[in-house]
Amino acid sequence: MIDINGRNPFAKFTYREVNQKLDKTFGMGLGGRVQELKDFKWLDKKQGYDVPLYPQRTVVQFNSTYMELTGRQDRIRGDVTFGSIFFLTIISIGIYYTTASVLLDISKGNTYAIAYVGVITVLLILMAIYLLALLSTELFTYTYLPIRFNRKTRKVYVRQANRKVEVFDWDELKFYMATTYKDGGDVRGITLADDGMTITGMFSLPFVSDLTAKEILGGTQLKQHFELVRRYMEGDDEQLIEVKNAIRYIHPVHKKRETPLVSFQRATLAALDSDENMEYPKQALRLHWTHLAVIIQLWLRYLGRLLSINTSITPKFSPEIEAESQIDTNDPHDLNKHLPEGNIEEANQPIWKKLVVSVALILFGIVMLFAFAFFVDMIGSIRGHHPDFFGRLWYLFSFNWLF
Template structure:
């Protein structure tokens, strides 16, 4: 799980680093890798493709963690209070209970509430829309506003994150061409420097969609579309999406993580149920009209029955 951009902000008002320049992903440069969309596509046409954000996959973890922590500490203090009442020591022990509540529980509840509100009562996801006709990139920010920037003005690179993670980042630069004013990212995450080379597969999916004349090969790659366009995922769809992360893991590790998911998945349901659907501004939608008979339209209606 990686929350840069949601819990912690991307560093901005800074110069591009040497590493970012070295690992730049250049527009117009075809890489010899197979494109991969990483189950991130919400819908596609010859006008635009809409992709899900990186937080979508583990949405609900913060909610579950916040609830579990809050319940544990409140229950612990309550248990001590009840115990002191039963054994008759409440008159001696209550100052300690109040002190522990104020010093320990209140700050923890404050942090838990802050984490909860970062995940629940927000948006179900934060999509990125790439319009190949207008050559624009539209990013739905976590505060509900929208960043719209020309495709040719974004500096793309494989950027580093805390805990030695890597992702594809798009930097919006100042007029000097070297000062970062805003950063957004795509959904794919790599857990090491070596694994970060695999991010180029996702980049090629994005780049070829925006730059290739023939959309046929890209259209064929995208076989499954997330059924979340203009609606929330169902409980089972969210469960299936969560399980998809475990596909290539060794069985013992998969089993351990599955046990964690059984405990935390209700948090995803709460976060999704309480959050709003993202809505693009009218001016963005006006430039994203799909022509009748577009042969490259793909949405959840093309999914197998039960995944729509």
Template sequence: MELIDRWYSIKGWWTWMGSMIAAPCLWAMATFGLMGIERNDPASWIFTIFVFLFSGILAFISLSMVRTEAFRQTHYPIRLNRKTRRVYAYRPDGSIIAVNWDDLFLCVVENELTMGQTSYDVRAHVLADDGETVVDTFTLAYAYLGERAGLMRLWEYIRRYMEAPDGPQQSYNTTEICMPINGRKEGVVFGLVRTFALMVKWPALQLLASPLWALTTWGRWIAMATCKVPFWPAEIEAACQPDPDDPYRKDWRSNGRYGFWELVWPAICLVVGSLVVLTGVVWLVEFMWGAFE
């Protein structure tokens, strides 16, 4: 079984947010730099240096936000081998951790987020020989919205696969959709579907929040286009080959067709949201351009 990392679901968020902050900062640096050269007086140069320092720091921070998603890996897979009892996890730095399932110390961790929000994840600790010292750790399971109830359902799904006698059959029957990312990048269509999936049960809210989700969709497309697909080393692939006649084999090819509410409606919301964002950007550029004329 292969799982996705905790960052995959929201990929695109930091890309558009960082880009929206970096763009005016870079614009300010270019504009006031030309202004300082044109006027060429001490007061203008002092102000230009101040703008460069302030905008440069903001641009660096915002571009670092973009870098957390773009020009990296499309995702960071976690692979569970039920037969060999091994767990393999890709890490953001490109390294891979391999450990025995039965040697992991598993616990639920509560994370304090911004604005008083809380998320939960199942953390897998690798212990030293003393059984107490943590020498390595990674996130094994993370619910999309971070709620504890959803996390525990996901954990039970993983636990049964690894420990229940009929684990593969249970997983096969429970899995409704597989991410189309094994050895490939997700397509443009799935990127749209995945982004708007958060509110698939509330189409009216999808339309209301369409500017936000449109930005995230564009950010996701950009981030995915700049990222590389992760590949497991040959020895891991060799150890995890499924049987040719495995009756519980399932991947993205087993997914059904998207319906109106899964694809067509998000596409409509994307167009509406993009037009709203574009209108706002045009207005802002005209306002800022007029302010400096």
């Protein structure tokens, strides 16, 4: 299940069992029952919702045969990476000092202190093992977890976080808006057992709303995203064109990794928690002076996303699934061949503008390194140490070492 297993480092080993435990503990997961779902509202696949269609920059491929979207966790890709590395650094320092303390106590024959510090060391090591496992969900894995909706076969192919592909029959899926997950609400598709109550499969659509539970269940943002998928799978050729016209950006990560500039843009959208139509970045990326409060968070997210994306490989579906997803070579609705307006706008940016943005991004990175070094030096000074990372960075970037 994307929304839970995407952050469950042990899902790849005990997929079904872990979900059942999650269900017993939190009331969510595979093996759960419909009556145990909390804060949810059913959506009707057959009923059209009169709302604007919001792709929210999640479309990877679009044509008359299938539409492929990114997975739910793509919007916050890199958060676990920078968070885990940060805490692993702290834990490593803790392990170093506690181990040194144990060795000192051994030399003094203080057995009580040895036991106390030893327990702390073991706990820190266990925490480090968990963080390393958590880190494995973003490093050396897939660049994204695709969800492919096939209009012809009426099947949905979902690459799960356990690296397996789940195949769902569209006509058997039931959808609802959920608010139970900690980072916001989403739309989930589920399959049920013959009793009509036991949940046998689940996946989430990519877009996540960070609004309150009441606003989420009002459903405007989530319905706009769901209606895009519903209209693509249930609509006629005219509605297919409506869906196509709503898409301004194709995110072609099925062919290659996203560029550093695209990673920064997507990290910015996540950091600003914008619920605007992300197909129009001038609206979604409206900056305000208060956004300075998240500038460090934004940079850390960006670094985490870069590391996560560039250590991972592009996922591929099996030859059998690709055989079911053949595209007409003359398909007029193939947006990967006939790029939508947003992609063309970005491609036609003048070279000087691209250079300015690239240089600004590099300068921003250098400034953030100095800010981080200054922060570390302050902490060191409080503890009586003087690491002078700021001075070392200045020495490096001022090129004094060349003379």
